[in-house]
Amino acid sequence: MSDNNLMQTLATTVDKLSNPQSFKGLFHPHRDGNPLPSGKILEEIVMLLRAILFPGYYGNSSVNIHTLHYHIGVDVERLYHLLSQQIQAGLCFMEYNADDKCNCNIKQVAHKLSSQLIERLPAIREVLSTDVIAAFNGDPAAESTSEVISCYPIIKTLTNYRVAHELALLGVPLIPRMLTELAHSETGIDIHPNARIGKYFTIDHGTGVVIGATCVIGDNVKIYQGVTLGAKSFPLDSEGNPIKGIPRHPIIGNNVIIYANATVLGRITIGNGCVIGANMWVTEDMQADTIKRCETT
CATH class of the missing domain: 1.10.3130.10 (serine acetyltransferase, domain 1)
Structure with missing residues (x-):
């Protein structure tokens, strides 16, 4: 490519990148x-x-x-x-x-x-x-x-x-x-700052854990790697946009253990003393002192 062609290519690209339509919603104007x-x-x-x-x-x-x-x-x-x-x-x-x-x-x-x-x-x-x-x-x-x-x-x-x-x-x-x-x-480890977490909390190993914004976690809770405390599908407003600010993540009671790669979704309550086994998918409330694990044959 000749120098003239190169300069023309660069100038054309800069023009496109500077077009307001190209950065709509992506540009934050800086105040002096x-x-x-x-x-x-x-x-x-x-x-x-x-x-x-x-x-x-x-x-x-x-x-x-x-x-x-x-x-x-x-x-x-x-x-x-x-x-x-x-x-x-x-x-x-x-x-x-x-x-x-x-x-x-x-x-x-x-x-x-x-x-x-x-x-x-x-x-x-x-x-x-x-x-x-x-x-x-x-x-x-x-x-x-x-x-x-x-x-x-x-x-x-x-x-x-x-x-x-x-x-x-x-x-x-x-x-x-x-x-x-x-x-x-x-x-x-991905913990949203708005999540509420009690005392004596730990995550073993840690990699891949996700704790959502409206999650509430009690005292003496232990989580293993790969656990997700997340939300299900988001409710939409009349214009089809996600509704913000509503509780959509789990409530985890005291003295709960959640083993590796378990997924707990939605505004459900996991009662005190519950144990959730590895790789489990939980979308409903668990009564206190309940154990949820994969059944073996």
Whole structure:
């Protein structure tokens, strides 16, 4: 191809890609002075959160009992500033206000939300400590809780999820989903930030697990790899569009075990103490203390 033909091809392609009809619904106009949420910065936020919640396991490897207060202080201060920036970007990205440019009030809202999340970190750590115990007690191969914190994908995933869930409860847009998708990419575990999960929760191995947005999970629940807690077909409105915001995922009671590759669909209730065997397909309620497994001949 000659240089002239190449330049003509490139110019024609740019014209097509720049045609408004070609990117309808795919283009987000950028407002000057308002940065978009950054995946790279959110990755740093995740590492700060892990260092704060599990000091000595993540972050500065030289931290000790004498320097702990200092290191956590430094990390919390940086977390506050980075999280405030990202929340502000998320608010502007989702067109929090109708003005052409996000005003200074958005910045104040972002700083308040960031401080509220940080205020909840001690409670988040307390719940995560129960998840560590559940993972350790649920795996005979685990030699220590230190191994669980350092190595197990479920702890990394739950750190992201439990922080993201609190941000979602605070009404922060976009950022919670980005945090859980970072964990999804890292571990293969997909938990929507709006799902409600109790204490002492664990997923053995983890890869391929999906937990939907309106799922409710009680305490002392153990799930194995490949489990889906999902929805059935979506109800449509009069124009044929899916109806948003309705409960469509399972309610899982306390002390439930769901084995590998089981699929639980719809707004059904799995009672306390139930066991769902591997590869099962469940679309109806299960009474408490029921076992559902494949029948053998």
